[in-house]
Amino acid sequence: MQALRKNPVAVRPVGADRPALSISNLSVRFGARTILESINLSARKGEFVCIVGSSGSGKTTLLRVLAGLVRADEGKVLFEGTEISGPSRDRAIIFQDYSKALLPWRTVRGNVALSLEARNVPAAEQEAIIAELVARMGLSHAKDQFPNQLSGGMQQRVQIARCLAQDPKLLLMDEPFGALDAMTRQTLQDEILQLVADKHIATVFITHDLEEAIYLGDRVVVLGGSPASAVESMEIDLPRPRNQLTTREDSRFLAYRHRLFEFLVHERSPLAPQRKGQD
Amino acid sequence: MQALRKNPVAVRPVGADRPALSISNLSVRFGARTILESINLSARKGEFVCIVGSSGSGKTTLLRVLAGLVRADEGKVLFEGTEISGPSRDRAIIFQDYSKALLPWRTVRGNVALSLEARNVPAAEQEAIIAELVARMGLSHAKDQFPNQLSGGMQQRVQIARCLAQDPKLLLMDEPFGALDAMTRQTLQDEILQLVADKHIATVFITHDLEEAIYLGDRVVVLGGSPASAVESMEIDLPRPRNQLTTREDSRFLAYRHRLFEFLVHERSPLAPQRKGQD
Amino acid sequence: EPTKVAIGYPPATDFLAAYVAMDQGIFAKHNIDATMVKIPVVSNIPSAVVSGSIQIGMTTIPVVLQANDGGLDLVLVAGAARHTKEHPFISLLARSDIKYTKPADLIGKTVGVPGINSVIDVMFRKWLVNNHVPLDKVKVVEGPLPQLPDMLKSASVDYVAIVDPLRTRIVETKTGDIAAEYFAEVNPDVLVSGWLASGDWVKKNPEAVKGFRLAIDEGLDFIRKNPEEAKFIEKKYIGYNSPSFPTFNNKARPEDLTFFLNVGKELHLYRSQLDPKKIVVP
Amino acid sequence: MRRLFDPIKLAALGFALLLLAAWQLLADAHLISPIFFPSPLRAFAVLQQRVADGSLWLPLAATSLRMTVGWLLASVIGIALGAAIGSSRLARNLLDPTLEFIRPLPASAVIPVAILFLGLSNKMSIAVIAFGAIWPVLLASVHGFSSVPLELTNVSQVLGFGRWDFLRKIAFPSALPDIVAGLRVSLAIALILTVVTEMQSSLPGLGWDIFSAQRFYRSADLYAGLIMLALLGFAANHLILLLEWRVLRWRDLRT
Amino acid sequence: MRRLLLGAIIPVSSLVAWETSSRTGLLTLESLSRPSDIVVAGYVALRDGSLLLATLQTCETALFGLAIATVIGIAVGTILGLVPTAERVAGPTVEALRPIPAIAFMPLALMMFGFGVGLEASVVAYACVWPILIVTIAAVRAIEGRLIEVAAVLELPLWKRMTKIVLPAAFERINIGLRVSAAISLVVAVTVEIVLNPRGLGYNLILAEQSLQIGLMWALLVWLCLLGYVLNLVLSHVGRGPTAIWRPL
Numbered sequence A, B: 001m002q003a004l005r006k007n008p009v010a011v012r013p014v015g016a017d018r019p020a021l022s023i024s025n026l027s028v029r030f031g032a033r034t035i036l037e038s039i040n041l042s043a044r045k046g047e048f049v050c051i052v053g054s055s056g057s058g059k060t061t062l063l064r065v066l067a068g069l070v071r072a073d074e075g076k077v078l079f080e081g082t083e084i085s086g087p088s089r090d091r092a093i094i095f096q097d098y099s100k101a102l103l104p105w106r107t108v109r110g111n112v113a114l115s116l117e118a119r120n121v122p123a124a125e126q127e128a129i130i131a132e133l134v135a136r137m138g139l140s141h142a143k144d145q146f147p148n149q150l151s152g153g154m155q156q157r158v159q160i161a162r163c164l165a166q167d168p169k170l171l172l173m174d175e176p177f178g179a180l181d182a183m184t185r186q187t188l189q190d191e192i193l194q195l196v197a198d199k200h201i202a203t204v205f206i207t208h209d210l211e212e213a214i215y216l217g218d219r220v221v222v223l224g225g226s227p228a229s230a231v232e233s234m235e236i237d238l239p240r241p242r243n244q245l246t247t248r249e250d251s252r253f254l255a256y257r258h259r260l261f262e263f264l265v266h267e268r269s270p271l272a273p274q275r276k277g278q279d
Numbered sequence C: 001e002p003t004k005v006a007i008g009y010p011p012a013t014d015f016l017a018a019y020v021a022m023d024q025g026i027f028a029k030h031n032i033d034a035t036m037v038k039i040p041v042v043s044n045i046p047s048a049v050v051s052g053s054i055q056i057g058m059t060t061i062p063v064v065l066q067a068n069d070g071g072l073d074l075v076l077v078a079g080a081a082r083h084t085k086e087h088p089f090i091s092l093l094a095r096s097d098i099k100y101t102k103p104a105d106l107i108g109k110t111v112g113v114p115g116i117n118s119v120i121d122v123m124f125r126k127w128l129v130n131n132h133v134p135l136d137k138v139k140v141v142e143g144p145l146p147q148l149p150d151m152l153k154s155a156s157v158d159y160v161a162i163v164d165p166l167r168t169r170i171v172e173t174k175t176g177d178i179a180a181e182y183f184a185e186v187n188p189d190v191l192v193s194g195w196l197a198s199g200d201w202v203k204k205n206p207e208a209v210k211g212f213r214l215a216i217d218e219g220l221d222f223i224r225k226n227p228e229e230a231k232f233i234e235k236k237y238i239g240y241n242s243p244s245f246p247t248f249n250n251k252a253r254p255e256d257l258t259f260f261l262n263v264g265k266e267l268h269l270y271r272s273q274l275d276p277k278k279i280v281v282p
Numbered sequence D: 001m002r003r004l005f006d007p008i009k010l011a012a013l014g015f016a017l018l019l020l021a022a023w024q025l026l027a028d029a030h031l032i033s034p035i036f037f038p039s040p041l042r043a044f045a046v047l048q049q050r051v052a053d054g055s056l057w058l059p060l061a062a063t064s065l066r067m068t069v070g071w072l073l074a075s076v077i078g079i080a081l082g083a084a085i086g087s088s089r090l091a092r093n094l095l096d097p098t099l100e101f102i103r104p105l106p107a108s109a110v111i112p113v114a115i116l117f118l119g120l121s122n123k124m125s126i127a128v129i130a131f132g133a134i135w136p137v138l139l140a141s142v143h144g145f146s147s148v149p150l151e152l153t154n155v156s157q158v159l160g161f162g163r164w165d166f167l168r169k170i171a172f173p174s175a176l177p178d179i180v181a182g183l184r185v186s187l188a189i190a191l192i193l194t195v196v197t198e199m200q201s202s203l204p205g206l207g208w209d210i211f212s213a214q215r216f217y218r219s220a221d222l223y224a225g226l227i228m229l230a231l232l233g234f235a236a237n238h239l240i241l242l243l244e245w246r247v248l249r250w251r252d253l254r255t
Numbered sequence E: 001m002r003r004l005l006l007g008a009i010i011p012v013s014s015l016v017a018w019e020t021s022s023r024t025g026l027l028t029l030e031s032l033s034r035p036s037d038i039v040v041a042g043y044v045a046l047r048d049g050s051l052l053l054a055t056l057q058t059c060e061t062a063l064f065g066l067a068i069a070t071v072i073g074i075a076v077g078t079i080l081g082l083v084p085t086a087e088r089v090a091g092p093t094v095e096a097l098r099p100i101p102a103i104a105f106m107p108l109a110l111m112m113f114g115f116g117v118g119l120e121a122s123v124v125a126y127a128c129v130w131p132i133l134i135v136t137i138a139a140v141r142a143i144e145g146r147l148i149e150v151a152a153v154l155e156l157p158l159w160k161r162m163t164k165i166v167l168p169a170a171f172e173r174i175n176i177g178l179r180v181s182a183a184i185s186l187v188v189a190v191t192v193e194i195v196l197n198p199r200g201l202g203y204n205l206i207l208a209e210q211s212l213q214i215g216l217m218w219a220l221l222v223w224l225c226l227l228g229y230v231l232n233l234v235l236s237h238v239g240r241g242p243t244a245i246w247r248p249l
């Protein structure tokens, strides 16, 4: 079911087609259960890869492997030519359960500062960076609040700010906009696109919103099957920079959306045993 | 800015227009900050009210007031004629931070069983109810797993199952499908619609997905402003039972969506100070 | 119908007569159904008597006075042992590297005693006063009795005021030497210990008191006649043998108390006026 | 502090007075001889007199000092050991069995040995206090450091924190609620051990006063001493609570 | 195996140092006997049954007192932990009672109970209740707030709230208090026996000391540690019980 890869359109800078990230034949097991099997995937420098797939299919697990937080049972994962053997500051990850990923004893400012401290940014310079990131995330008014005084979406945004402050080479995002309203979400989508284009960093982005995946991605990978593997990899051939109005109205956008939707409908969902018959 | 209410279309059973839930002049403050101000809202028995609004606007806070977990600083909240003074088993709430709301030492089965134990359902009858609910949520294969062995979406569904097992008269749901993929989400939307129609219970449902709000709701309320109040209340006049294909293609559906989108674009978002000028 | 009497005793040779009476069935002969309870900390015995856990207990004379001063109704039913000049068993010992010549040598030194306000300590302070050594110039510290030799050896203290068998052992192991027979110097012949009961119990059980006294008399007789067997019994009840027996004396007289009362007054130990006649059972 | 008549503070005072009243009634009923169980009025009278003649301050200062130093020593060592054991498997395997073995050693058994090595000195009493008071804070620290939420450990790993930064920035704050609870238990034990060492080694202080009162059956003096201990413990604990309020403020902001 | 070896390093090396230094005359204190003498004395006491009887007596009272303290400590602690107002009202009094040494109440307890189990158990219970109480309050306050809210929404009655939410969630931390108190219960039981109550290990200990049997005294101390170690082992296994399964690694 592995889809054919089209040649990427040459809108990216030189050197972009050297794979920054390459996953070959990856398998992950939890106890006796195999969660991921024979995953093959690669991303060029600066490429934006979106991952979709049904709930519980193994997206988070895959992302945690890339972050170095889960060990591969089989296969190889290379980032910039070296094998991933553990976590590194170069690979920032935004965790799915934002409510647990912040330090409850630090304010918004302090949580963002954590990354700067890790990078040994001099204290004098920290404030400006924090102020800028926090403003980008629309949290300037909440800078001195503690995580448990924030709404879900605000916690989510603090986490994004912290990851950006880390100045990573690979951005791993697990449903980062899941708790955000449509407006905020769109603004942040554009922020992130801008940022990764500027810094030319590779991104792996998990989302349940197909339109978001198409809007953001250079490629959308579908994780499916049980155990899961990359059952589809769709190149998104839409011009950049993208635009919330024009891109979404592009006929190709709608076609991609249709194709992806069709594909997912026929993929097995945990709630649709009748469609394919489940173990 | 309070929108005019249209008369509800008479597709609901008799007695449905007696307000089951009525919020009048509600204000909530945290310390010196006013979060909610002068909220007026009511829901008939069996009515499905959806709430949308930007991140951090106060949706969760409102829901927590309805659950009896946050005390109103001003105003009155009545449920079935009596004032809400504290939590009650009649009003089930699905928390936004699903990963914190499950008992980590109980399996999926055990977490669902908790509600049954609270209702003093005889042990012999519990298993069947649990099996049915868990199957509905597509978690049959994970019945004996602990929460930290589940994916985010799975934890979310366990919480839904637990709330349903509570057999409530009012269902309060805070972004319950936020962590679910499009397919699972649609299936669960229909499940919930079915269920609340069968049991004829009122529902307050927070979501960031405008289409979801329109598809599910009898009414969509927009929370906005700072401090927040109900700045718009839009009756959704679409026939029931709803259908994922036909309803979403209904021209009125698209019109509602357009209107809501327009409305929200002009509402202030925390990330859009330039649009309206912010404090 | 024999009277049940629980007798509390500390591990000290002073009370050998009671061990013998117990061991030889003398108590039973005098219609007393006795049980012996070993109580390691002497100062607990008055409380144990008051609480009814034991009916008769051994103690030192200053403790009897302290208890009465505190308001407890405790009386002395019999004496146990005297300390005499001819037969001393409590002395002041100096560490072997210290040359003691006169009481004033103690100024600025640390002296270990097995209990502050115990009979050993009270007599020691009286001795200092008698010899015009200011009390606040000598540091008196309390240490657990079995530890005192080691404290002396490790130079935690310079002198110890101590009782047999440790007194002898320190000399034998050359840890220290006898500096002064201070106890005998203060009073060449004094009753140091005796048997205690609550006034109430004594009033209600005159027969048992009489029986107990007779039994102790017989016990002393036995010791005089069978010193070897008595040594065996001593070891059985207290776990070791003293180098020698003290001067046993089972008669307690008010005069014996008057001496300590006067010492106590001089050292400001008591707050109330005590009448020795009321404390000693005639 | 702001409101003098905070109703909760008044209620707390009322509760304490209620217990005192109960004590007074019990004592007046003479169920137990007043020689062993004095009424609070008598105990307070003694206290008042000791305040008046000034004989209270020296023992109070000596006891407070000993307790504080011993407790600080126990806290520092306890937290450091706890961090090592709670975050390193090697340290745990190396130290845990020994520590668990000597933990039940009663202070009253340690004192003789301590006297042998350190003499009848303040050093000795502080060593004994620290030895006995270390366990609660040690156990609590071990638990705190070993149960840092997985998510936060992950954050630290991804940020590439070294061991020291992890301990300082993630593990220690995360363990802080446990540590503070441990510190509070340790503090009371430190005070108790101060009293016990004073009793066993005739060091001047409240403990020695209590011990002497007990020997002379002066129960009012004894209970006056106990009341002083209670006040001292209460004051010391209050200081920790102020500290706790400062460093754990985030915890009480719960939605 | 590796763990066992690692754990044995410190105790074995200190024992060897002790034995050799006392054999070579480096350490000549009378009240500190050699490890080998201690083993012999302990073996003798074990053989004649006196050690086991004393152990039984001490354990019985220590556990009895601990049980009373546990029930009271957990019950009151959960209430104070769940109801902040109650904690603020009762807290100051608790804080004042806590630092009073249990030993100070021994004369009172003696008047009330006389020699025996009651005297000892009541003093043990007094000493043990405080750590459990304090730790329980802290443990209950550390429970994830959402879980308390879940209990509130389900309107679980007090008993179910305790058994189904509060105690399982707080169990691991409460167990720390229990482990501290278990050690304290032994220590206090032995202390009461040393000072006052003529039964059990402490009584034997002081008798050994008073009758100058130093080897036996040390043997009893080591035995006491062993006892505490076992007690702790049991408690920490119980502690892992229901909660350990879900604990991440």
Ligand SMILES: Nc1ncnc2c1ncn2[C@@H]1O[C@H](COP(=O)(O)OP(=O)(O)OP(=O)(O)O)[C@@H](O)[C@H]1O
Residues within 6 Å of the ligand: A030, A035, A053, A054, A055, A056, A057, A058, A059, A060, A061, A062, A096, B142, B145, B148, B149, B150, B151, B152, B153, B154, B179, B180, B181
């Ligand atoms: N620690 C674990 N032990 C056992 N099974 C686990 C563990 N963690 C995850 N799983 C299982 O692995 C599968 C994939 O989980 P994962 O979190 O990767 O899913 P996901 O695709 O991110 O789902 P969602 O969209 O709901 O977040 C799930 O079936 C889950 O039950």
Ligand SMILES: Nc1ncnc2c1ncn2[C@@H]1O[C@H](COP(=O)(O)OP(=O)(O)OP(=O)(O)O)[C@@H](O)[C@H]1O
Residues within 6 Å of the ligand: A142, A145, A148, A149, A150, A151, A152, A153, A154, A179, A180, A181, B030, B035, B053, B054, B055, B056, B057, B058, B059, B060, B061, B062, B096, D253, D254, D255
């Ligand atoms: N305990 C608290 N103390 C102070 N402020 C709080 C507290 N809880 C929430 N707030 C503030 O109240 C506001 C509304 O929060 P709420 O969680 O209700 O938002 P929301 O609409 O649910 O947002 P989201 O969509 O991001 O979940 C936020 O600005 C938040 O900072």
Ligand SMILES: [Mg+2]
Residues within 6 Å of the ligand: A059, A060, A061, A096, A174, B151, B152, B153
């Ligand atoms: Mg996931």
Ligand SMILES: [Mg+2]
Residues within 6 Å of the ligand: A151, A152, A153, B059, B060, B061, B096, B174
């Ligand atoms: Mg919310």
